Amino acid sequence: HWRMMRRIMIDAHDDSDLSFPSRQLSRPSRNDDAEQTASAVRSSNSANDAECELFISELTQENDESASRAPRFSRACRVCFTETPLRRAVFSACGHTLCRTCAEKLRVIATDEQRKLFCPLCRKEGGFVPLFEDRVEDDSEGVHS
Known part of the structure; x- marks a missing residue:
C-alpha cells in the first residue's frame, strides 16, 4: 500500500x-x-x-x-493417610470418606470450639455418617456353582 x-x-x-x-x-x-x-x-x-x-x-x-x-478407587483416609482403615465415615454433604477415627476427632474439635463441622477435603458444611461395610474376601477362582 x-x-x-x-x-x-x-x-x-x-x-x-x-x-x-x-x-x-x-x-x-x-x-x-x-x-x-x-x-x-x-x-x-x-x-x-x-x-x-x-x-x-x-x-x-x-x-x-x-x-x-494410582488405583481408581481407594479406601485410604485422605486426612491421616491410613491405607485400609477398618472403620470409615462419609461426609453427608459431599460424599467424601475418611476413617472414622479422623471423623470423630473433627467432630470433637468442632464441638469443643462451638463451631460448625466442615469436610476437611472440600470445606462443605455438614456432618459425618458412619459407614457399615462388610469385609469381602477376593475370590480369584471365580464363581462357584
Missing part, C-alpha cells in the same frame, strides 16, 4: 497529467497476495499441527502412566 500511495503522489504533482490511469499504478495483483498469505498460513498450520500432535501424544502418555500408577 505504501508503494501505491507514493506513486499516486508523484502523479498528482505532475502538471501534465492529473488523471490517475490504472496502468500507471504499480500494485501487486490480488492473486499474488492471496497466494503468499495462503502459503504462510499453510506452513504455520502444519507447524502448529505438528506441535499439537506432539503435545497431545505427550499428554496421552502421561495420562496412561498416571492411571496405571
